[in-house]
Amino acid sequence: MKYHAIALASLLFTSAASADVMVHDAYARATPPNAVNSAIFMHLMNNENKARQIINAQSDISKVVELHNHVMHDGMMQMRKVDSIDIPANGMVDLKPGGMHVMLLGLNQPLKEGMDLELTLTYANGETQLLSVPVKKVMAGMKKSHAHH
Numbered sequence: 001m002k003y004h005a006i007a008l009a010s011l012l013f014t015s016a017a018s019a020d021v022m023v024h025d026a027y028a029r030a031t032p033p034n035a036v037n038s039a040i041f042m043h044l045m046n047n048e049n050k051a052r053q054i055i056n057a058q059s060d061i062s063k064v065v066e067l068h069n070h071v072m073h074d075g076m077m078q079m080r081k082v083d084s085i086d087i088p089a090n091g092m093v094d095l096k097p098g099g100m101h102v103m104l105l106g107l108n109q110p111l112k113e114g115m116d117l118e119l120t121l122t123y124a125n126g127e128t129q130l131l132s133v134p135v136k137k138v139m140a141g142m143k144k145s146h147a148h149h
């Protein structure tokens with residue numbers, strides 16, 4: 001029985017270590033030469049039975065990195081800094097243009113297609129996740145989300 005207990009313990013440990021939040025299709029928006037800000041988008045999948053919370057994002061590419069969401073204010077969509085991005089248990093969250101995103105403020109260099117940025121996500125439980133995020137050219141996308149007809 002003792003051996004069983006040990007085997008089970010190591011199995012649990014292994015699965016806990018690999019049961020991360022899965023990140024798919026992460027990309028940073030390429031910028032024109034003089035742009036100072038950009039954003040990172042991604043699809044987050046939580047395979048755990050408990051909710052996860054991203055509480056911080058860090059990167060060397062810009063002076064400030066913030067978690068943002070878009071909210072309607074006086075009939076206008078505005079970006080707001082948020083304290084966390086919640087990913088429900090066994091659920092998923094899309095960071096996408098017009099919605100939640102990782103905001104890069106004060107870029108240290110223009111973002112060109114083909115570059116890869118390093119981004120570190122910090123979760124409320126203390127875990128960190130290092131991502132390699134490719135830079136992609138995308139259409140602004142904002143006009144579509146503003147159309148209400």
Ligand SMILES: [Cu+2]
Nearest residue numbers: 068079101103
């Ligand atoms: Cu923003």
